[in-house]
Amino acid sequence: CTGCCSETCFLTYETNKSVVVKSWSVGIINRLVQLLIISYFVGYVFLYERAYQVADTAIESSVITKVKGFGKINSKIMDVADYIHPPQGEGVFSIITNIITTDNQVQGTCPEVRTHLEHFKPGFSSFLSISVFSLKGRITGVCNTPVGYCEIEGWCPAEDDKKNTTTMAEFVNFTIFIKNSIRFPLFNVSRGNIQGDNFKCRYDKLTDSFCPIFRVGYILNELQQDVEKLGGEIGIKVEWICNLDEALDSCVPRYSFTKLNSPFEKNKVSKGYNFRFAKYYKALDGTDFRTLHKAFAVRFEVMVTGTARKFSLIPTVINVMAALTSIGMV
Amino acid sequence: CTGCCSETCFLTYETNKSVVVKSWSVGIINRLVQLLIISYFVGYVFLYERAYQVADTAIESSVITKVKGFGKINSKIMDVADYIHPPQGEGVFSIITNIITTDNQVQGTCPEVRTHLEHFKPGFSSFLSISVFSLKGRITGVCNTPVGYCEIEGWCPAEDDKKNTTTMAEFVNFTIFIKNSIRFPLFNVSRGNIQGDNFKCRYDKLTDSFCPIFRVGYILNELQQDVEKLGGEIGIKVEWICNLDEALDSCVPRYSFTKLNSPFEKNKVSKGYNFRFAKYYKALDGTDFRTLHKAFAVRFEVMVTGTARKFSLIPTVINVMAALTSIGMV
Amino acid sequence: CTGCCSETCFLTYETNKSVVVKSWSVGIINRLVQLLIISYFVGYVFLYERAYQVADTAIESSVITKVKGFGKINSKIMDVADYIHPPQGEGVFSIITNIITTDNQVQGTCPEVRTHLEHFKPGFSSFLSISVFSLKGRITGVCNTPVGYCEIEGWCPAEDDKKNTTTMAEFVNFTIFIKNSIRFPLFNVSRGNIQGDNFKCRYDKLTDSFCPIFRVGYILNELQQDVEKLGGEIGIKVEWICNLDEALDSCVPRYSFTKLNSPFEKNKVSKGYNFRFAKYYKALDGTDFRTLHKAFAVRFEVMVTGTARKFSLIPTVINVMAALTSIGMV
Numbered sequence: 001c002t003g004c005c006s007e008t009c010f011l012t013y014e015t016n017k018s019v020v021v022k023s024w025s026v027g028i029i030n031r032l033v034q035l036l037i038i039s040y041f042v043g044y045v046f047l048y049e050r051a052y053q054v055a056d057t058a059i060e061s062s063v064i065t066k067v068k069g070f071g072k073i074n075s076k077i078m079d080v081a082d083y084i085h086p087p088q089g090e091g092v093f094s095i096i097t098n099i100i101t102t103d104n105q106v107q108g109t110c111p112e113v114r115t116h117l118e119h120f121k122p123g124f125s126s127f128l129s130i131s132v133f134s135l136k137g138r139i140t141g142v143c144n145t146p147v148g149y150c151e152i153e154g155w156c157p158a159e160d161d162k163k164n165t166t167t168m169a170e171f172v173n174f175t176i177f178i179k180n181s182i183r184f185p186l187f188n189v190s191r192g193n194i195q196g197d198n199f200k201c202r203y204d205k206l207t208d209s210f211c212p213i214f215r216v217g218y219i220l221n222e223l224q225q226d227v228e229k230l231g232g233e234i235g236i237k238v239e240w241i242c243n244l245d246e247a248l249d250s251c252v253p254r255y256s257f258t259k260l261n262s263p264f265e266k267n268k269v270s271k272g273y274n275f276r277f278a279k280y281y282k283a284l285d286g287t288d289f290r291t292l293h294k295a296f297a298v299r300f301e302v303m304v305t306g307t308a309r310k311f312s313l314i315p316t317v318i319n320v321m322a323a324l325t326s327i328g329m330v
Numbered sequence: 331c332t333g334c335c336s337e338t339c340f341l342t343y344e345t346n347k348s349v350v351v352k353s354w355s356v357g358i359i360n361r362l363v364q365l366l367i368i369s370y371f372v373g374y375v376f377l378y379e380r381a382y383q384v385a386d387t388a389i390e391s392s393v394i395t396k397v398k399g400f401g402k403i404n405s406k407i408m409d410v411a412d413y414i415h416p417p418q419g420e421g422v423f424s425i426i427t428n429i430i431t432t433d434n435q436v437q438g439t440c441p442e443v444r445t446h447l448e449h450f451k452p453g454f455s456s457f458l459s460i461s462v463f464s465l466k467g468r469i470t471g472v473c474n475t476p477v478g479y480c481e482i483e484g485w486c487p488a489e490d491d492k493k494n495t496t497t498m499a500e501f502v503n504f505t506i507f508i509k510n511s512i513r514f515p516l517f518n519v520s521r522g523n524i525q526g527d528n529f530k531c532r533y534d535k536l537t538d539s540f541c542p543i544f545r546v547g548y549i550l551n552e553l554q555q556d557v558e559k560l561g562g563e564i565g566i567k568v569e570w571i572c573n574l575d576e577a578l579d580s581c582v583p584r585y586s587f588t589k590l591n592s593p594f595e596k597n598k599v600s601k602g603y604n605f606r607f608a609k610y611y612k613a614l615d616g617t618d619f620r621t622l623h624k625a626f627a628v629r630f631e632v633m634v635t636g637t638a639r640k641f642s643l644i645p646t647v648i649n650v651m652a653a654l655t656s657i658g659m660v
Numbered sequence: 661c662t663g664c665c666s667e668t669c670f671l672t673y674e675t676n677k678s679v680v681v682k683s684w685s686v687g688i689i690n691r692l693v694q695l696l697i698i699s700y701f702v703g704y705v706f707l708y709e710r711a712y713q714v715a716d717t718a719i720e721s722s723v724i725t726k727v728k729g730f731g732k733i734n735s736k737i738m739d740v741a742d743y744i745h746p747p748q749g750e751g752v753f754s755i756i757t758n759i760i761t762t763d764n765q766v767q768g769t770c771p772e773v774r775t776h777l778e779h780f781k782p783g784f785s786s787f788l789s790i791s792v793f794s795l796k797g798r799i800t801g802v803c804n805t806p807v808g809y810c811e812i813e814g815w816c817p818a819e820d821d822k823k824n825t826t827t828m829a830e831f832v833n834f835t836i837f838i839k840n841s842i843r844f845p846l847f848n849v850s851r852g853n854i855q856g857d858n859f860k861c862r863y864d865k866l867t868d869s870f871c872p873i874f875r876v877g878y879i880l881n882e883l884q885q886d887v888e889k890l891g892g893e894i895g896i897k898v899e900w901i902c903n904l905d906e907a908l909d910s911c912v913p914r915y916s917f918t919k920l921n922s923p924f925e926k927n928k929v930s931k932g933y934n935f936r937f938a939k940y941y942k943a944l945d946g947t948d949f950r951t952l953h954k955a956f957a958v959r960f961e962v963m964v965t966g967t968a969r970k971f972s973l974i975p976t977v978i979n980v981m982a983a984l985t986s987i988g989m990v
Contacts, residue, residue, distance in 0.1 A: 011357030014658070017347040017677040027671030044974055057718070058387070060633055062563055062590035064603060070484060076437055077484035080606055081622055085748045087607035088415045088424045088629070094748045104616075107736055154730060154737035181563075181593045192593025233722055233841070260722035263841045263852025273724060276740055277747035281612045282941045286764075292741055299748070303720055314374055328674070341687030344988070347677040388717070390963055392893055392920035394933060400814060406767055407814035410936055411952055417937035418745045418754045418959070434946075511893075511923045522923025611942045644704055 034327045041323040052316040053245070053309040056186035061304040063091035063238075069174030069216075073099055078168065085277070085295075091302040094275070095174065095216075097167045098296040102159040105278075106289045110156030161294050172217035175202070176300065179212065180238050180253065184308040187244055193253045203255060210252060222257050232273025233260035233299045240306035251308070260301060272296055364657045371653035382646040383575070383639040386516035391634040393421030393568075399504030399546075403429055408498070415607070415625075421632040424605070425504065425546075427497045428626040432489040435608075436619045440486035491624050502547030505532070506630065509542065510568050510583065514638040517574055523583045533585060540582060552587050562603025563590035563629045570636035581638070590631060602626055694987045701983035712976040713905070713969040716846035721964040723751030723898075729834030733759055738828065745937070745955070751962040754935070755834065755876075757827045758956040762819040765938075766949045770816035821954050832877030835862070836960065839872065840898050840913065844968040847904055853913045863915060870912060882917050892933025893920035893959045900966035911968070920961060932956055 021027075045051045066089050071078045073096075081087065083096040152158060180193040193212050201211035203218065219234060220226075235258040242251035261273075274297065278290040351357075375381045396419050401408045403426075411417065413426040482488060510523040523542050531541035533548065549564060550556075565588040572581035591603075604627065608620040681687075705711045726749050731738045733756075741747065743756040812818060840853040853872050861871035863878065879894060880886075895918040902911035921933075934957065938950040 011354050011361065013351040013353065013356045013360040014348050015351060017349050018674050019677050021673040021675060023673065024671050026673045030673040031671070040974075040978075058635065060565065060567075060588070060590075062565065062631055064563065064629070066605075079484060081608040081620075086416055086746055087605050088627070089603075089605045090422065092750065154739060179591075179594070181590055183588070190593045192591075192597075194594060194597050197597055233724065235720065235722065237720075258720070258843070260720075260841055261839075261852075263850045264839065264854060267852075267854050267857055273749075275726075275747050275749045278741040279610045280939045284614070284944070290741075297748070299724070301722055305718065314370075318370075341684050341691070343681040343683065343686045343690040344678050345681060347679050388965065390895065390897075390918070390920075392895065392961055394893065394959070396935075409814060411938040411950075416746055417935050418957070419933075419935045420752065509921075509924065511920055513918070520923050522921075522927075524924060524927050527927055609940045614944070644700075648700075 037326050038323065041319070041326075045319055045323070050309055051319045052311060053243075054186070054312040054315065056184045056308045057306065058185065059240070059304070059306040059308075060183040060185060061306070062181050063302045063304060064089045064179040065091060065093060065300075065302060066177040066179075067093070067095060067174055068177070069170060071097075071168040071170035071174070073097075073168050074101070074165075083168075085275075085297070091304075092299070094273075094295075094297040094299045095171065096295040096297045097171050098165050100159070100161050100163050100165060100294040102157065102292040102294075104289055105155040105157065105292055106287060107154070108156045109151055109153045110158055111151055155290065155292065159292055159294065165296075167296070171298075172215070172220065174216045176214045176216065176219075176236070177212060178214070178236065178238070178302055180302070180304055182240055182304060182306050184242070184244075184306065187308055187310055189242075189244060189248070189251070189308060191240065191242070191248075191251050193238065205255075209255070214255075219257050223259055225259065232297065233301065234258070235260045235301045235303050238302060238304045240304070240308070242306070242308040244308050244310040260299075273299055367656050368653065371649070371656075375649055375653070380639055381649045382641060383573075384516070384642040384645065386514045386638045387636065388515065389570070389634070389636040389638075390513040390515060391636070392511050393632045393634060394419050394509040395421060395423060395630075395632060396507040396509075397423070397425060397504055398507070399500060401427075401498040401500035401504070403427075403498050404431070404495075413498075415605075415627070421634075422629065424603075424625075424627040424629045425501065426625040426627045427501050428495050430489070430491050430493050430495060430624040432487065432622040432624075434619055435485040435487065435622055436617060437484070438486045439481055439483045440488055441481055485620065485622065489622055489624065495626075497626070501628075502545075502550060504546045506544045506546065506549075506566070507542060508544070508566065508568070508632055510632070510634055512570055512634060512636050514572070514574075514636065517638055517640055519572075519574060519578070519581070519638060521570065521572070521578075521581050523568065535585075539585070544585075549587050553589055555589065562627065563631065564588070565590045565631045565633050568632060568634045570634070570638070572636070572638040574638050574640040590629075603629055697986050698983065701979070701986075705979055705983070710969055711979045712971060713903075714846070714972040714975065716844045716968045717966065718845060719900070719964070719966040719968075720843040720845060721966070722841050723962045723964060724749050724839040725751060725753060725960075725962060726837040726839075727753070727755060727834055728837070729830060731757075731828040731830035731834070733757075733828050734761070734825075743828075745935075745957070751964075752959070754933075754955075754957040754959045755831065756955040756957045757831050758825050760819070760821050760823050760825060760954040762817065762952040762954075764949055765815035765817065765952055766947060767814070768816045769811055769813045770818055771811055815950065815952065819952055819954065825956075827956070831958075832875075832880060834876045836874045836876065836879075836896070837872060838874070838896065838898070838962055840962070840964055842900055842964060842966050844902070844904075844966065847968055847970055849902075849904060849908070849911070849968060851900065851902070851908075851911050853898065865915075869915070874915075879917050883919055885919065892957065893961065894918070895920045895961045895963050898962060898964045900964070900968070902966070902968040904968050904970040920959075933959055 067080055067084055069080075071083065073083075078096070085094045085096070177199070178193065181190065182192075183190045193210075195210060199213065201208050201213055203209070203211040203214045205222075214236065219236070223234065225234075237256045237258060239254045239256065240251065241254070244251070274294055276292060276294050278292050280288060280290045283289060397410055397414055399410075401413065403413075408426070415424045415426070507529070508523065511520065512522075513520045523540075525540060529543065531538050531543055533539070533541045533544045535552075544566065549566070553564065555564075567586045567588060569584045569586065570581065571584070574581070604624055606622060606624050608622050610618060610620045613619060727740055727744055729740070731743065738756070745754045745756065837859070838853065841850065842852075843850045853870075855870060859873065861868050861873055863869070863871040863874045865882075874896065879896070883894065885894075897916045897918060899914045899916070900911065901914070904911070934954055936952060936954050938952050940948060940950045943949060
């Protein structure tokens with residue numbers, strides 16, 4: 001039977017000769033090895049890794065947020081249009097908790113707020129003190145050394161950001177509403193995080209874990225975070241782990257919170273998060289003037305992750321075959 | 331031949347004794363099983379899963395958008411600087427289609443617009459009615475019960491967001507230009523979605539499917555979405571599926587559209603998407619006043635996904651070996 | 661031994677009969693094949709693919725940026741509040757390098773800046789010239805053909821964006837500070853990109869590759885990019901490749917830069933990136949007027965990717981078993 005072109009030869013079946021060893025010790029080892037292999041397939045491959053399902057983690061996610069609440073900074077009532085940046089309700093947004101304003105700045109020359117000596121100290125909080133190094137042209141060069149001030153050219157009067165201020169106390173009572181819709185493109189399944197139309201609920205991990213409205217104070221409490229020592233970045237994680245072989249109603253999000261700036265807690269820079277913006281005005285004679293705001297804020301980031309799994313025939317067959325082959329049953 | 335140190339023993343080859351079973355029935359089953367295995371490898375592993383290629387889905391993507399068009403809201407002509415938030419041409423942006431403005435607000439006290447009774451109805455659209463629950467301090471406590479109004483402290487006069495307004499009709503004629511560049515870092519291949527310099531085209535899935543300029547009305551039509559009942563969130567998907575074994579010119583994007591808020595269509599909250607922002611002014615005496623805008627908008631999200639595949643020797647060899655081994659040819 | 665219920669039969673061990681072929685040529689081929697298989701497992705599976713570790717690429721990342729520096733545009737000093745959009749220090753931000761301002765625009769009718777004939781040229785840079793096609797209603801229809809202007813209704817006077825302007829020269833001296841924290845959820849490991857509190861450093865790939873402060877000029881130089889021919893989009897990549905079996909201190913980021921608009925370098929559209937925004941004012945009589953800004957900008961995108969690997973028992977055992985089985989040792 002050398003050539004395989006004859007019909008006889010094509011329809012033969014070649015298999016291995018086998019020997020049966022009758023030995024208690026070898027037999028026990030053989031069965032133990034088979035047990036180990038079966039355990040691996042059942043416990044790890046099927047139950048833990050769920051090899052009978054295919055997974056989709058490439059979710060399409062869309063987040064809209066809406067913050068509510070009133071606070072008072074420098075004796076002015078702040079509403080959402082005042083303290084949210086950006087205003088459009090994005091998944092990443094900053095709530096201003098404190099502001100140092102510098103009113104009526106106009107283009108001109110004026111003395112720097114800091115002394116000349118201070119320029120040479122390492123300093124991060126003041127962009128003015130940095131400017132002497134990087135942009136010498138903006139320092140006019142006139143320095144009144146007895147008093148210790150140098151003249152700058154720019155928006156005047158210069159900002160003095162060392163004023164003492166207090167954090168907006170009402171911040172903890174603000175609420176953040178999160179509207180999140182996701183889609184698993186592999187399975188063409190869409191889900192939203194809102195059930196029903198009850199918008200008076202407040203999220204609580206024990207009593208109301210599906211409510212999409214979060215009190216800021218609750219989040220800070222969960223993170224064991226003192227509002228006065230706020231690092232400035234808080235993540236709100238929305239995690240969808242869905243088994244699409246079960247009822248679709250069980251595909252719900254799980255919320256958790258995380259301090260995004262935790263790696264920086266030992267750095268001085270972690271003390272807070274701030275940014276500057278200005279409101280621009282025009283005087284009657286057409287001169288531009290502005291109010292510079294140094295805003296201390298807390299930044300929230302809604303982070304959505306998702307995994308959906310669904311039974312799939314081919315990986316199931318392949319893995320069952322692999323299991324059976326490896327214990328010698330096929 | 332017990333020790334393996336002798337040269338003779340090292341160069342021996344141990345193989346299994348095999349038996350050739352000459353049986354038509356067993357032979358046919360044997361060949362059928364081999365056919366099944368070959369089909370699996372050829373059909374699923376090679377053709378469907380493309381195991382001879384490596385895939386890169388970790389794309390670097392950058393999106394810049396530019397909206398054009400003019401509309402009229404409350405008899406004022408709105409241009410792009412008026413209706414786009416944020417203005418920088420990001421991949422996620424909102425086009426304002428309607429605005430309720432509250433002019434000349436100053437810090438002070440004034441009657442709330444809603445009646446006292448209304449506060450106790452569940453209400454999402456008004457942040458004022460929520461405030462009575464969460465921020466009682468801002469309600470001064472003075473309530474003129476016969477008339478039914480309570481006094482608030484804050485930006486006055488209070489907003490009345492129940493005015494009837496109509497959606498900017500010209501919105502459907504706006505165009506969205508999308509400039510998307512992607513890079514597959516594994517293969518160091520960069521691609522952009524613009525061919526040539528024809529910027530007078532309009533995207534049409536049949537006649538001009540590579541044009542990067544999208545008419546809003548076309549998108550709404552594709553989604554079978556009435557502009558008056560807009561849910562507020564539209565995804566523009568840019569999908570790159572590239573076979574880098576073919577000519578690079580065939581690595582082009584495919585566009586599609588999706589209603590991101592579709593999971594919320596049964597919720598009342600899905601009726602629209604709105605946000606508030608303010609424009610700040612200064613009176614001659616230095617008093618701050620503002621115009622509060624409640625903007626009804628449609629949010630567009632450009633979502634880029636990509637997969638590039640390219641031939642790779644090692645996975646091909648491994649899979650061919652696996653196929654041959656499993657049918658007993660190696 | 662047909663039934664397997666008897667204890668004797670359960671504890672037998674069935675194995676294949678083997679033949680030892682004593683042939684130098686066959687023996688050499690056998691050992692070479694084994695060597696090849698071992699090389700594949702050691703070299704590719706273990707060393708290259710690191711199959712003894714599990715990998716986590718689903719990082720949680722948070723980026724805060726802070727730009728410093730002063731520049732001069734149209735003889736006005738610009739600080740960070742003037743030239744950054746958005747102001748909150750996000751991972752994607754635009755630095756304005758040039759502005760064409762159109763002052764004192766009010767709602768009304770006025771002649772278009774361009775001639776009537778120009779409307780029919782393909783033009784992307786001017787939204788006015790596009791409007792004649794897409795929004796004919798906004799063109800009032802009054803055309804003073806001898807002079808060549810048509811009347812428009814909208815914010816007047818109309819913008820003339822063909823003015824010659826120069827890029828803010830000080831831009832190259834600006835510095836970008838990046839604060840990036842990441843977390844590998846699979847291993848619950850968090851890392852930040854800041855070591856110590858030295859904020860006077862400047863990033864240099866040779867001398868200070870861990871410094872998180874980047875001079876814009878350095879980035880442009882690395883990209884061999886002339887500031888005057890800037891395409892407008894620059895990616896700052898932060899890459900974390902962490903072997904968690906080593907000391908945690910070796911889990912540090914690597915920075916690199918990329919021209920995100922490189923696929924468009926042959927298109928006319930790549931010439932620059934610009935967007936429009938307006939500052940709104942109120943006249944004494946309550947009329948709204950605005951200053952329209954056409955801002956030419958460079959957009960920076962901080963792109964964070966990460967992979968962490970850690971030893972894991974099960975994949976190691978599986979792969980060692982696979983290696984031994986394939987050379988016939990198990």
